[in-house]
Amino acid sequence: MKVQIFGTGCPKCRKLEENAKKAIRELGVEAEVEKVQDVREISKFGVMMTPALAIDGKVKCSGEIASPDKIKKWLKEIG
């Protein structure tokens, strides 16, 4: 599974990345975490509000810092 975090580098997207890594660790799943910082790349995914998160190319949340629990739920659904 590939988890992508979208953000331009401010504390909010870093927190989202932390939460994602925590969720992955706690679930024990195989997942790669990629940070997308380039503004044009972010737009290509249809993301307007950062921070945002996508799993396997599908945007799961945008404009909020999803908690590790929420992320775990999504990971379980997809994985």
Place this chain on the structure above:
Amino acid sequence: MLLSILLSGTRALLEYLSAHVLTCLVPAFFIAGAISSMIKKEVILRYFGPSANKFLSYSIASVSGTILAVCSCTILPLFSGIYTMGAGIGPATTFLYSGPAINLLAIIYSARLLGIELGIARGVGAVSFSIVIGLIMATLFERKREKETEEAKFSMVADPHTSTKNPAITFLFFADLVGILVFGAWKKWWIVVTLLALLIIILKLWFKKEEILSWLSSTWQFVLLILPWLLVGVFAAGIIRDFLPPEVIKTWVGGDSLRSNFIASIAGALMYFATLTEVPILKAFLELGMGKGPALALLLAGPALSLPNMLVIRNVMGTVKAAVYIALVVCMSTFAGVIFGKFVF
């Protein structure tokens, strides 16, 4: 020497903390937190679609910075999104210019610290000139797009949730918060206490616990994000005020000449200001002799541009469009400053 520098900064911080924080910034942070957690952003994003009414797109773009871009880091992705996903370069640049300037906290704080005329001029200037800039950019650069694919991409993003709260209650809640802010600023404490009691009643009757928690959490996020840099700005402003020779300020940006406004505008465009820091720094400049017109010019150009963000804008729009945009911002800000200087005094 070092000691006196530190003393200036500290003195500025203390003056500042005692007079302004409680009555002005605290309610403002709560209001910003409420806007961020309670107003459904998706509803606004709809207006930036390719087939949305243009008049609406521009109007909403010019004021929605208050609601959408509460953190300055979201402005660039939002701008890029609006540009690439539908509404086009006009509304996108309108948003890009007004977003940082129409930041609610910044306007409230500007009005409080720099005087109500500058606060209002900042808000009005940001909104009106943003539309002008957007329209000019669209006239120069808008090209035909494939409407269908844009629409499809766009609807993936802007999916409005139905709001579960009666709008009248939301309105009452916000009116109460704004009342606390305004009456607190006028020091009418009895009214503030009554409004606070009213607020607690409103919350108990109509707000779920998770909504309140989400509001408080948003508010706190703002505080963490903005307050540290703001204090740095106040500290720096204290140092500037005591150590920068007034002649320097008066020569370059004193009075209301076209030249002063222009210089202030360019300086603002190049300098980087963390959210809200432009206000205390500007106050220091004003005390040193900066003209009010140039002050407005700096207020309008400063938050919207900085060297780092010019580079990102260039990446999104391309060098030519970015250069035109920057030139427009500098010109409009200069112009706003000149008018302000001539007509307000």
